Amino acid sequence: MKNLIVGQSGGPTAVINSSLYGVIMEGFAHENEIGHVYGMINGIQGFLKGNYMDMKELPSDTQKALTTTPGAFLGSCRYKLPEDLADPVYPLLFRKFEELDIGYFFYIGGNDSMDTVSKLSRYAALHQKEVRILGIPKTIDNDLVLTDHTPGFGSAAKYVAASVCEIGIDASVYDTRSVTIIEIMGRHAGWLTAASVLARKFEGDNPVLIYLPETDFDQEAFLTRLTESFQTRNNLIVCVSEGIHDKDGKFICEYASEAGVDAFGHKMLTGCGKYLENLVKTRLNVKVRSVELNVNQRCSAFTQSRTDAQEAAQAGAAGVQAALAGETGKMVSFVRKSDSPYEMTCGLVDVNEVCNKEKVVPQEWITKDGTDISDAFIAYARPLIQGCPDLPIKDGLPVYAYRR
């Protein structure tokens, strides 16, 4: 009877630990087919240093708390395996797999992690290693191809929508003109910024303008749109992706660092939100504020989407089932059956077709002038933010799962 090992890699999300929960619970459930269920500490990188744990040792309340704990319980890494499969790290890694009698390996992560899954599964095939290697998707960016969406996106989208709504309420208490610019994560794909449209409660409501990196950003057109928008309301909320750029591909945040120098004589590194705040202040002479949603987008437990957490666990379990059925070199995918009522099942895709590719928001979901998001996106995204987490609370704050 072979053992199982699971690792987490890349940036954390609000539900990457739900996927971990899904893998280990499904592993425990197959006690006649799977021996030990191990977890790599700090991904492949930590495992190469000999760091792993037996997941059975976790108290059951800690196991349960994984489903509502943000971050990466096992620790993560950013480690790219060499392109050359003849590199000595590969036999080293598989020797370590053999020492632990590993038959099933799951890697929870995004693009780069799927690259790891691809390389390891190709190496295993080349050298007849009997380890089944599967990827469990994870990224708040929602930019993996061949899957309807990714675990982690729904919770981040919910954080964005809820925060944009609350910031809009906060900004509207005075009856004087103001602009609030909200900078949202996403360098190349604007999925999360698009989710800000879910904050809109009626036609004409905030956010009045939404800019994704999928279209070119024109500073003058932006200022004109703000001036027009002031004709109908006093308090304007604008949502921008961190990666917005002009028609020449130059990032808007680069405009700041070009001219700005900080107190240490270095180029000033600020986001596009801060740059646009200064632009609007200078040109329109109104009250302006910029808010960078920052890491809270990916680690807020209070705004976790229960749908997202459940699907993340489902993806983990589906990976274990697929491995037991003999699959390897695959990534678990999400296949949407219907928007309303929302129906989703898990599928499997060739991991080589997923890694190193990027799915951006389709042009038809962005309005022609590049300042708004279509109803089709709303129909797509809304089911993903449903449901609130059942957070265990102590002393007024959530209780999280910790490694000690």
Next chain:
Amino acid sequence: MKNLIVGQSGGPTAVINSSLYGVIMEGFAHENEIGHVYGMINGIQGFLKGNYMDMKELPSDTQKALTTTPGAFLGSCRYKLPEDLADPVYPLLFRKFEELDIGYFFYIGGNDSMDTVSKLSRYAALHQKEVRILGIPKTIDNDLVLTDHTPGFGSAAKYVAASVCEIGIDASVYDTRSVTIIEIMGRHAGWLTAASVLARKFEGDNPVLIYLPETDFDQEAFLTRLTESFQTRNNLIVCVSEGIHDKDGKFICEYASEAGVDAFGHKMLTGCGKYLENLVKTRLNVKVRSVELNVNQRCSAFTQSRTDAQEAAQAGAAGVQAALAGETGKMVSFVRKSDSPYEMTCGLVDVNEVCNKEKVVPQEWITKDGTDISDAFIAYARPLIQGCPDLPIKDGLPVYAYRR
């Protein structure tokens, strides 16, 4: 039978609408003593322009939703009444009160709003105007004197504690050295920043360093403390008030604007967090990130403290009861009977003793070297963040009360 009017003033909080709810519900409950219950739109400033509404016109689900809606439902203003009580604005305002047959006026706000209550009640006494004028406290800053704490602080403190905890989890997924600097609201009083200590789950846990404006900040000592802290852990979370300053009273954020110039040739306006990020990067050569918690601190519904919301409503109701009992020129205060079990009752204090004063964190609640917070503060603050709101949810997001 006289009518009642209530207004909101100053910056919004997560529970200022709970106080509004408390005032209007208590007003409705005394239907034999109070006629109409009016709300000023945009405070005194809007009222002077003739903007108000009859609160009975609100649908009952909107009334209920006030208890979980952040922002200021009636709209707010930042309007300081003239010092000279002979100014013509006073008779104008009282004429408007007479037109509406107002006998009871409640103003929900912080320091500046209590100044308004003070002036109006003194004017009324001087001119034998039969309007009873009371203040209902509100501020996330917790800096009002003569009250144990202020409505709004508990929810903001809970947001800070929860966010610091989550950012700490997020920052600890990699096993490389990093510093995360979290900038928290509070120019002169460090109450909210002190609340970050509630995120600590065990001795030595993050946040490792906490700096309030109540003590002087020494940049070199800070760098030394970081270097020392790296001996015991890799990922350091540091919490700073926006208003920290050096021993000469110079704000740390001013160090940035001194040297920095933005893309528009203006002085660079960034917070102290961004400045310290650059300082640590330059001097310690480790991965550094700064996070400004920004307006979400005061407008997050998900992290509303139920205790705070209930007390805010209680303060509103106590104000109405006091006015009916003949009181005027007073602010409702909170009197703590015990920390554990937590017991609080409402009192009344002379509003003239409250306005234009500021309560800072006592020195004995700050450790000697000015980098940590004592257990006495924890005992004080923990009861205030208890309980989660019962948020009405639609389409995955909270339903808020809106004026249309």
